Amino acid sequence: MDVDPSNYNQLAINENDTHSVVLSYLVHNCYIETVESFVASTGMKQPADCIDDMEKRKRIYHCAVEGNALKAIELTEQLANDLLEKNKDLHFDLLSLHFVELVCSRKCTEALEFAQTNLTPFGKVEKYVEKLEDFMALLAYEEPEKSPMFHLLSKDYRQQVADSLNRAILAHSNLPSYTAMERLIQQTTAVKQFISEDNAKNGSQPFSLKDFLSS
Amino acid sequence: MGGVGDEEPASKRMKVSPGELRGLSNGSSYTEPVAGPSRDLMARPLPSEGDEEVVGSKGVIKRVEFVRLIAKALYSLGYNKSGARLEEESGISLHSPVVNRFMEQILNGNWDESVVTLQKIGLSDENIAKSASFLILEQKFFELLDEKKDMDALKTLRTEIAPLCINGSRVRELSSCIVAPSFVGSPSQNTVRAKSRPKLLEELQKLLPPTVMILERRLEHLVEQALVLQRDTCIFHNSLNEDMSLYTDHQCGRDQIPSRTVQVLQDHSDEVWFVQFSHNGKFLASSSSDKSAIIWEVDVNGWVSLKHRLVGHHKPVCSVSWSPNDSQLLTCGVEEVVRRWDVSTGECLHVYEKPGLGLLSCGWFPDGKWIFSGVTDKSICTWELEGKELECWKGQRTSKISDLEITSDGKKILSTCRENAILLLDREAKVDILLEEDKPITSFSLSSDDKLLLVNLLNQEIHLWSIAGEVKLVAKYQGHKRTRFVIRSCFGGLEQAFIASGSEDSQVYVWHRCSGELIEALPGHSGAVNCVSWNPKNPHMLASASDDRTIRIWGLNEIKVKHKDAHSNGIHYCNGGS
Numbered sequence: 001m002d003v004d005p006s007n008y009n010q011l012a013i014n015e016n017d018t019h020s021v022v023l024s025y026l027v028h029n030c031y032i033e034t035v036e037s038f039v040a041s042t043g044m045k046q047p048a049d050c051i052d053d054m055e056k057r058k059r060i061y062h063c064a065v066e067g068n069a070l071k072a073i074e075l076t077e078q079l080a081n082d083l084l085e086k087n088k089d090l091h092f093d094l095l096s097l098h099f100v101e102l103v104c105s106r107k108c109t110e111a112l113e114f115a116q117t118n119l120t121p122f123g124k125v126e127k128y129v130e131k132l133e134d135f136m137a138l139l140a141y142e143e144p145e146k147s148p149m150f151h152l153l154s155k156d157y158r159q160q161v162a163d164s165l166n167r168a169i170l171a172h173s174n175l176p177s178y179t180a181m182e183r184l185i186q187q188t189t190a191v192k193q194f195i196s197e198d199n200a201k202n203g204s205q206p207f208s209l210k211d212f213l214s215s
Numbered sequence: 216m217g218g219v220g221d222e223e224p225a226s227k228r229m230k231v232s233p234g235e236l237r238g239l240s241n242g243s244s245y246t247e248p249v250a251g252p253s254r255d256l257m258a259r260p261l262p263s264e265g266d267e268e269v270v271g272s273k274g275v276i277k278r279v280e281f282v283r284l285i286a287k288a289l290y291s292l293g294y295n296k297s298g299a300r301l302e303e304e305s306g307i308s309l310h311s312p313v314v315n316r317f318m319e320q321i322l323n324g325n326w327d328e329s330v331v332t333l334q335k336i337g338l339s340d341e342n343i344a345k346s347a348s349f350l351i352l353e354q355k356f357f358e359l360l361d362e363k364k365d366m367d368a369l370k371t372l373r374t375e376i377a378p379l380c381i382n383g384s385r386v387r388e389l390s391s392c393i394v395a396p397s398f399v400g401s402p403s404q405n406t407v408r409a410k411s412r413p414k415l416l417e418e419l420q421k422l423l424p425p426t427v428m429i430l431e432r433r434l435e436h437l438v439e440q441a442l443v444l445q446r447d448t449c450i451f452h453n454s455l456n457e458d459m460s461l462y463t464d465h466q467c468g469r470d471q472i473p474s475r476t477v478q479v480l481q482d483h484s485d486e487v488w489f490v491q492f493s494h495n496g497k498f499l500a501s502s503s504s505d506k507s508a509i510i511w512e513v514d515v516n517g518w519v520s521l522k523h524r525l526v527g528h529h530k531p532v533c534s535v536s537w538s539p540n541d542s543q544l545l546t547c548g549v550e551e552v553v554r555r556w557d558v559s560t561g562e563c564l565h566v567y568e569k570p571g572l573g574l575l576s577c578g579w580f581p582d583g584k585w586i587f588s589g590v591t592d593k594s595i596c597t598w599e600l601e602g603k604e605l606e607c608w609k610g611q612r613t614s615k616i617s618d619l620e621i622t623s624d625g626k627k628i629l630s631t632c633r634e635n636a637i638l639l640l641d642r643e644a645k646v647d648i649l650l651e652e653d654k655p656i657t658s659f660s661l662s663s664d665d666k667l668l669l670v671n672l673l674n675q676e677i678h679l680w681s682i683a684g685e686v687k688l689v690a691k692y693q694g695h696k697r698t699r700f701v702i703r704s705c706f707g708g709l710e711q712a713f714i715a716s717g718s719e720d721s722q723v724y725v726w727h728r729c730s731g732e733l734i735e736a737l738p739g740h741s742g743a744v745n746c747v748s749w750n751p752k753n754p755h756m757l758a759s760a761s762d763d764r765t766i767r768i769w770g771l772n773e774i775k776v777k778h779k780d781a782h783s784n785g786i787h788y789c790n791g792g793s
């Protein structure tokens with residue numbers, strides 16, 4: 001099979017599709033102003049309640065990333081009443097964010113009490129036990145940043161939780177939880193990988209998105 | 216140095232100190248200055264034995280250690296006053312005052328003080344010190360939790376335990392313990408989570424070097440070691456209930472080996488070729504050239520009486536074989552047929568034969584459902600109980616003497632093949648191992664644990680082979696006579712510690728298996744002894760079969776038999792011969 005990419009340069013692509021891809025990415029990540037100007041520039045139709053929904057999600061996301069998990073939970077409940085009930089994992093992750101906050105602020109008594117009330121009930125279920133033990137272990141150290149579980153205090157972790165929350169909210173409103181952009185890139189990567197393995201050229205490189213984009 | 220004590224021998228000076236230095240013979244760094252001028256303490260009465268640092272004739276026991284162990288044993292037995300007096304009189308402390316203080320603090324729960332004292336003990340290995348501190352603080356932690364002082368426990372964890380920087384996974388577990396009760400599979404589900412303080416002390420004892428804190432029951436352990444060693448080297452050891460005494464070295468006398476004829480069974484009318492006890496020791500089977508076999512019953516007192524005479528063979532019966540559950544017996548006529556008999560009724564249940572051929576030996580599979588037999592055409596044949604022939608292993612190069620044995624797991628079959636060799640056929644691994652001797656083999660027998668094989672050779676030697684794992688020769692036994700006939704030997708006694716064999720000089724020979732030493736040559740028969748069997752359930756009972764047409768039952772040489780009495784009529788107590 002001829003896999004010369006240049007043969008596909010002439011494939012027609014619908015401009016509306018491209019616009020949708022970009023828009024979905026912007027909406028997913030709550031770039032409100034960018035959405036507004038993009039819609040204005042392209043003459044696309046903006047979905048109803050779009051701005052409102054983005055604003056809410058944006059607030060929730062930032063609360064989570066900043067460690068204000070309780071507020072994030074409150075707002076989520078307002079927005080989607082039973083979402084956390086249905087996503088126990090997420091609920092646990094959010095609660096644990098708050099716990100981590102308390103630990104970082106050296107409020108040990110509060111942290112312990114919070115854990116005993118809110119986190120330990122999860123301990124009855126096998127799959128949460130190890131995570132729970134990880135968090136509890138933070139209590140043992142006066143300098144949790146130096147403990148073996150320091151990664152639980154990092155911003156990366158908070159972003160991870162915030163992302164999951166965002167996706168869950170989107171899913172709850174029957175919107176795609178992964179943007180078209182993400183999906184397309186994932187697919188391209190997979191296909192390219194497959195092809196290069198298949199050809200087994202000597203010294204074939206694994207797929208690099210960066211290289212692909214600059215080619 | 217300098218001062219009054221200079222000219223005195225070193226040991227005297229040490230003895231004179233208040234025992235601090237004595238207690239720490241591990242060369243640890245802890246020292247205290249010698250208290251006061253030695254002349255005060257010289258006023259104490261000196262022990263009569265002098266100042267030797269070693270006791271005992273071999274000079275390997277250090278006095279200090281010996282006394283400390285005795286003191287420890289006294290305390291363990293509850294003789295506190297005696298223990299204290301010993302420490303005082305000998306001038307040797309069981310534990311140094313620091314250690315004593317430490318132990319007291321542990322038992323009283325003065326955790327923080329005990330950690331401080333631990334530092335004062337001066338351990339050379341820092342890791343041990345840390346591990347010990349960890350154990351102590353862990354105990355503090357758990358006791359606080361048990362008192363519901365969660366925040367205090369947390370504080371201990373954060374400020375005292377975690378900073379030790381050891382045992383991170385345990386620290387993690389401890390954190391979880393604070394909130395534990397609702398966990399699935401959390402470390403301790405009990406409401407009381409702290410162990411007892413004496414238990415903590417025991418664990419600390421094991422952790423710290425033995426010179427600092429003597430292990431519990433160390434003296435008892437040493438004594439037990441000696442007793443076990445004595446028992447292992449006792450070559451006549453043949454009695455289960457032998458009480459070992461500390462007063463004298465354990466040594467069973469010859470009187471534990473059956474060495475006296477207790478009964479003579481005369482019911483065969485010709486040479487008796489084979490004899491074997493049942494697995495449960497309650498029956499004996501014998502076979503003779505008078506073409507019959509006899510099942511004997513052994514009663515609770517060891518008295519043997521005739522139960523059934525099994526008639527039906529047309530040739531001399533060369534061997535018998537008990538079914539695994541002892542309910543049935545196989546008998547084999549020489550180059551004839553194999554018959555299966557019911558032990559309780561004496562009835563012949565089946566006859567196995569190969570038309571045109573003769574059978575030479577017989578045996579059972581361990582599940583009791585199949586039997587096998589050696590055939591004159593050099594093959595081994597197997598049958599289902601009801602007579603359906605199953606397999607025939609041909610070409611096994613079996614020679615005329617077809618002894619056959621199978622291991623109790625049914626996995627290995629042993630048969631003589633060629634004059635000088637025994638074939639070990641592994642049915643599972645489908646591997647054959649050949650056990651080769653340099654002289655022709657006349658018979659062999661397998662031990663009950665399937666690990667050892669006893670092989671009788673033409674040249675009057677009996678060889679012991681180990682067949683578990685690598686096949687190798689382990690021991691040789693000699694002394695008996697064998698020139699013309701097939702003589703059989705067997706394992707026997709407690710834990711199969713002995714080997715017994717027949718002999719053409721009419722005696723029964725008994726060797727100690729491990730040492731190879733000949734223990735007994737028992738006279739009594741008036742013809743070659745063809746076969747012996749040791750009762751598997753009674754280490755004091757041996758049976759021998761002879762050309763003189765009798766079977767002799769051998770028992771212990773003592774009138775007062777410990778385990779059984781009620782030999783009310785003394786007729787079978789013959790002294791030695793007859």
